[in-house]
Amino acid sequence: MRGLRKYLPILEWGKQYNRDTLTSDLVAACIVTIMLIPQSLAYALLAGLPAEAGLYASLLPLVAYGIFGTSRTLAVGPVAVVSLMTAAAIGSLGFSDLTDKLLAAACLALLSGGFLMILGVLRLGFLANFLSHPVIAGFITASGIIIALSQLKHIFGIKASGDNLIHLLHGLLSNIGEINVPTVIIGVAATTFLFWVRKGLQPLLLKLGMSKRYADLASKTGPVFAVVVTTLAAYLLDLGSQGVALVGDVPSQLPGFSIPNISMDFWLALAGPAALISIIGFVESVSVAQTLAAKRRQRIDPNQELIALGAANIAAGSTQGFPVTGGFSRSVVNFDAGAETPAAGMFTAVGIALATLLLTPLLAYLPKATLAATIIVAVLSLVDLSILGKTWRYSKADFIAVSATIIVTLTMGVELGVSAGVLLSIIIFLLKTSRPHMAIVGQVEGTEHYRNVERHQVITHPNILSVRIDESLYFANAHYLEDQIDSMAAERPSLRHVVLMCTAVNAIDMSALESLEALNRRLTDRGIKLHMSEVKGPVMDNLKHSSFLQHLSGNVYLSQHRAVSDLMEHDYCI
């Protein structure tokens, strides 16, 4: 039963469900539904799919997350970056037919869901940690720029395609002559209005005496207002016949269950992108969930989150949707509106179902330019280039990783961008550990403490060389250590003892052990004894399983201070 409750958090919070939580959840669900309708349509547009796919992705996935999720306030559904990645993945298959694209999108969601589930069941959530914070920040920023650019065509009413900066700019510039004036008017007006809502409305409402919480919520309804006004304008002024692209017919029905029927080749081609989408979606979602949970002193279980997001994506894939994850702005609204349990998400799904059945005839007149405007305003808040300056000042390695991520994402697309960032940060880490920092150390006067001779005023002895190795010893740095210590010894003719201070040596693998044995022999040839100090417990346990300690010409000391004291005494005796 406890095991079941771990995998089904709904059993936990469901027990305490009462009228108060119901009221809170219903209020939050209403507000999120209003916000989610334009968002789900817009992100379907961004993913290159018909509008209904966005609605379908906002139905069953929310219920699935409600059953399995550990966050009380995360709002799951289509989000900008994942929709962009979906567009890129589907685009690479070269389909022109919309039905094929829908199938591919559903297939992508199923694969992504399966992948997340497997990671969750195997408790491999920690793998997401290999995406470093700067790489994620760079990736989100670059994706935001690409998304905003990709929507400009809808604002101008021209045709253009591409999934990187160069293609997008080229497409826009070469078709700029075909601008549709009514579309531009709607697009620019909606964008300007939405920017004003975001920056100017909330302060205005506060000035008018509205409480901060309601002012915040009211300023989130901007997109709905823009949708209503521009849809009415399109209907009344018959803008469709003047060349303004409209959403068009959206079926007024709920999706059925189906597994996408698509050839094996496409499943295979989509597996890689699905894995990337899963990881990026998971990282975004968990960080939002953790931020919100911390505010209420609640806890998130990352591995259970993998299962929940997996279930949500499988639900999306089997109901003609596309990949979903927890979204930042929507979850914040859900939180601020007072959602107390994942039931709020389930009620939101009911809201979206009602909208699908009742409001779709009205949406036929919604201009695509309005949706594009909501996307542009939403994603530009993701763009934050300050990470470049921060990493430049703090760590050049992180700077290289983040700039590579941004540049590759902008010029070669999202999939290569995030892969390049992850690979590069791992490679830089490996290269750094392969040439470890070593410091010759001496005694800080009046203490038993040993520090770098170049940074501190310390006491050293001409016939004892104490070297602190600032890295675990493993295959990539084993030879380097051997050569460096041997060179240090070669430069000091009066040397009798080398003490390796192993405070920072957390492991010694087989290659490093062989190098230490070789170093021991080389130093013995020079008439120098090799000692070790402050070897950690786990490392010592390992060394005892080899013959190294028998061959070692010197001793192993508990502390550097004991090593030096003992060697001083011993040397005076001779």
Add this chain to the structure above:
Amino acid sequence: MRGLRKYLPILEWGKQYNRDTLTSDLVAACIVTIMLIPQSLAYALLAGLPAEAGLYASLLPLVAYGIFGTSRTLAVGPVAVVSLMTAAAIGSLGFSDLTDKLLAAACLALLSGGFLMILGVLRLGFLANFLSHPVIAGFITASGIIIALSQLKHIFGIKASGDNLIHLLHGLLSNIGEINVPTVIIGVAATTFLFWVRKGLQPLLLKLGMSKRYADLASKTGPVFAVVVTTLAAYLLDLGSQGVALVGDVPSQLPGFSIPNISMDFWLALAGPAALISIIGFVESVSVAQTLAAKRRQRIDPNQELIALGAANIAAGSTQGFPVTGGFSRSVVNFDAGAETPAAGMFTAVGIALATLLLTPLLAYLPKATLAATIIVAVLSLVDLSILGKTWRYSKADFIAVSATIIVTLTMGVELGVSAGVLLSIIIFLLKTSRPHMAIVGQVEGTEHYRNVERHQVITHPNILSVRIDESLYFANAHYLEDQIDSMAAERPSLRHVVLMCTAVNAIDMSALESLEALNRRLTDRGIKLHMSEVKGPVMDNLKHSSFLQHLSGNVYLSQHRAVSDLMEHDYCI
């Protein structure tokens, strides 16, 4: 001039060349030539190429290495493992024509040479360190098994092919009915004789009063003796007409210069295998060179070795040869025979040139079974499964890497085998560093030394938690640290201070910095101050470039002892 001498070591040793060194080098060259003739033919057979390719690969490459190499005694030429990798690389192209195979082999040598040159000029020799010792040992052992099996068909006189254990065994078993009796007699006799020479001849000669050095050298001439006897037998008994496979016509001429004329697709297909061959060849060669150099207190420059091996392979590729590198047994013979400079290798090339011009008509009658016997006896000495036991006892991570290397090499071929080993050892290293060892530490009584509370008798204080983190902090372990320390704090209600003892923290990257900031906030929420001790110089320098130290709720102490003393005093004051 000094720069030139660095890139052309021949200018260095050439200055001191005199009559004594000439005599030594000439003697060594004669002995190595005698040994190299059957070897070069045998390794051409192993690589799936005509016999002359082996001779050609033993001409100009030796001269090129003599000019650029830093080892005085390394003997370059075809070697077993590289020949097997050559066979696998060419085999994957699906050529049936021998001329095409020759072109592909030369192309592979050129690519491999170019790759080595680039690594050398960019001084990237340290990259070879990412091949761990156990992975190399496992790879060589598995290759030895595959090579020996691949030669059994020549011993039995049957047809069989394949580049992994399963294909080879299947091929042998399904064709076992077509055994050729005279071939088996020659093959088994030669193999038995060569094993006896290796194990029994040297002790016998020692017993007969021969000096150890000459007994060793004499026992290396076994293959030549076997070649002469079986060739004579084949000629006199006309074994060719009885179905014994013979080497056949070998052109009595030296190779001309030419760049292989092969389509771009094949160049691209060979690039990956060429890179692997280069790295494996380099690692083998440098380790032989270093072992021999250490015995005479000489030094090897690994980056110059890359250039020298690159030059040797480019020479091989432009004279109809195939990839070459420094060989173990041959270099030992060269060393034992008294070679003093790389000129010995150049004289060996002259010897091979004479053999090519004068002896090739005789080689037509040489049975392939004899060559197979020399290969089998040579490679079985490479097979050493003891690495499995050693790593099992010392380090399970190394054991996993070495077993994966052996299993994948045996079942899926050499290229996947070595790649799997390298990738797996890197992945294991990353996984280990992503979940670092942490120890709660206390003061060892009577010292200023702090050790793990679980392993040592130490003094601790209920309101101070001292945690030593045994790893650099970076993106892969940042979250883990944050969660672990926070959980430790949650379990200790009376806690007032957490001191992170950073003796083993060699770096803190941007992601880890953000996690530390988050941890600082989480602990502050719990009313606990976060302190750090023994932060290393380079890490402290970095932290000063961020705002972390301003936000840190506690202090940074020079030593753990000062931290605890100060906090005790401070707490008593309150």
